[in-house]
Amino acid sequence: MVTSTTILDRAHEIFDAHLGVNKLRRTPERFAILKEVYECDDHFDIESLYTSMKEKKYRVSRATLYNTMELLLDCELVRKHRFGEQQAHYEKSLHHKQHDHIIRTDTGEVIEFCDPRIQNIKATLEDIFDLEISHHSLYFYGTPRGKQKEKV
Ligand SMILES: [Zn+2]
Structure with missing residues (x-):
């Protein structure tokens, strides 16, 4: 069993190495963002990340958030999703169980599922x-059964 602390440590190492190789600055803000991302167990967008960091008194701008998320994507520490028309969502990826998503088009709710047959298709x-x-990249979109008819 891998605890969340060691996952964060590992993510920290990967990010640190990535910044070093690309000669990017190792700013405290960037590592604070990484920590926030790895403490979040759900999907989030930049705006909610910005709000939650602001509540914790971190001084990070939206520009820094966007920029840092791009760096985290580059070293595959986060996954980026487009669940619908709205803005991109993100989630941590290191040691995160392989899964795909179903999006409820009526509420926008995102449901995760894991089906080993997808690995079989890949192989x-x-x-x-x-x-x-x-x-x-695989997304299913749907509404609860019976609800489709009500719309007409
Ligand atoms: Zn997910």
Whole structure:
């Protein structure tokens, strides 16, 4: 069992190395953002991250948040999602259980699910096309049964 502290430590190491290799500054703000991201167990957008950090008295601008999220994406410490028309959502990715998403189009609620058959599809595609698949993007959209008819 990997505790959340060691996951954050590992994420910190990866981020630190990434900043070093790319000759980017290791600012306290960037590491504070990483910590905030790894303490969050749900999907979030920049605005909610900004609000929650502001409440904790961190002095980070939206520009710094956007910029840092791009860096975290570059070193694959976060996943970025477009669940609908609204702005991008993010979630931590290190040691995070492989999962995909269902989006309720009536409420915007995001449901996570894990189905091993998706890994099987990936393995089959790799064999057929002789490729190594690095990642995938899969979203299901729906409304509760019976609700579709009410709309008409
Ligand atoms: Zn998710």
